[in-house]
Amino acid sequence: MSISANLSMMSGNQTQGNNTKCNLENDDRTFQVVPVYILIVAVLGIVLNMFVLMVFCLHKKACTVPQIYLSNLAAADLVLVSCLPFWAINVSRKFVWTFDESLCKIINVGIVMNAYCSIYFLVLVSIDRYMALVHPMTQMRMRRPSYAKLGCLLVWGLGFLLSLPSLIFRKLDFEGRCHIDYPKNMYLVFELMLFIFSFCIPISIISFCTIKIIKVLTNRLTEALGSQNKDQKATTLVLAVLLAFLICWVPFHLTKMTTILSKMGIITKCSVLYVLLICRQTFTYFAFFNSVLNPILYVIVGKNFRTKTKELFKQWSDVRKQHSKLSRSCQTQNVTP
Template identity: 80%
Template sequence: MSISANLSMMSGNQTQGNNTECKLYLEDWTFHLIPVYILVISVLGIVLNVFVLMVFCLHKKACTVPEIYLSNMAAADLVLMSCLPFWAVYVLRHLVWPLDESMCKIVTMAIVMNADCSIYFLVLVSIDRYMALVHPMTQMRMRRPSYAKLGCLLVWGLGFLLRLPTLIFRKLYYEGNVTRCHIDYPKNTYLVFALIPFIFSFCIPISIISFCTIKIIKVLTNRLTEGLESQNTDRKATTLVLAVLLAFLICWVPFHLAKLLVILIKLKLGIITKCSVLYVLSICRPTFTYLAFFNSVLNPILYVIVGKNFRKKLRNCLSSGVM
């Protein structure tokens, strides 16, 4: 995750053997509009995810398997949202980092790691719904709280390992009196460190979520003929599954497409050579980055607050006086 006030990209026509350097500057409005957007989604995300965690933690009964996944997802989203204001200040200061190098590493690591963890908790929820609806005969054996907790632990570990290079290679560098928080991979390793997160943070999760969603919708569609009572329930379930998939696609697909284009540019394959295209990409990339983080605001709304079981837990907490 990075944006640059002075992003230089080499655009070359390899058939002619000449290279031109495009000097790309972020427009001044981005340094004012983006911080406001970041702060708004941070406040919304913090409030919503704290609310979700309070209900799960204060309720007397133990969490079910889906609730274990949802509470961990809310925790990941909460940490992510809590770190974004640091980046808002960074952008507002025209990408002048105000803190020391350790905070440069920790804040960035916390943002990208918890974004990955949030996505994989979304994967676990999708798999859980798939098991419950598509393979109901085996769900009792597989859907145990102990397995769910182990799965969450593995997700946290995977998130840390995937973003460990961020902690290692993110550092401060200086342009005169200006201090930047920038990631600097070792020479000839950029492609590896760029493609691994792309595959594990997007390609694999979107494949699993899409597979589970298609299977779930197929099962729910078949049930629509079973009676009027089941139609209403299944229609709501189908709408929720589609809404979650659509929200994930809208938030994350533009970000990863822009990231893929940046990878192609840095490889200097000559696929993207026009400075006008590079200029548009320099604007879209940070915009799509913060659009992706909006998914952490939508998660508690789509998956939890609209759910009947969550509303029941909330009523119980309110009636018992714990909230």
């Protein structure tokens, strides 16, 4: 998740057989436009994800298993976007970190941890939809709210473990930049490990479950009513969230893989490294937008979420009416001689 301002920080490769590193600086417009974009994403993400959590947590009915996963996904998105204003300031200062080193670690752990948690919450959602549609006879035993909450707890723990390199090795360099400084010859080990556990494994599980789900839904197009129809509505929302995640995050992970290749000396040409720098930054900022897109999808695609929202507002309206009646009743009693 580190965003370097100079490609020589990202790759120490030699170019064209000489000892001169690629010195490719960002355009000044980057430091003017990008912070504004990040702040917009942060504000929208905070407001929208707080709204989603409010609907899920304050509604009088208990959350279903998919809603437990989606509410935790909203919580992960909320923590991520809450860290973004610090990155906006960092970019506006040309990647010079103006805060202390502890905050450098905490903010990056918050971003990295919740990015990893997001994809594994989607893994849980995919498995849940797979069980509900592909193996409906066993779903009652396996799909319990208590199991869902335990799964979410494990995901938070896994996200923290995957973010430990940022907590341990993230530091300020002599130029005041907040960057990750792995031990000698350990960069490739950590980056490859994180790439496998944060992308390859979860994407493989999600892809398998999604293919099976789509196949079942295609076979059930003629079936209309009952619990299956309810499951299909929930699955439509899940598939929309999965698609949004893939569109937003897959480009980032692919460019991250090319960065690893540049560290291995496979990619050395300065012009290619410059393109990688631009793509890495562009796709990183684009990935952040996923935290804004998810709550919007809940409203647009999630019919059950819209129903839950209406019921919550009606619930609040009834409470206000009761308080108003009680207040008028007390006033009447006070006026009566």
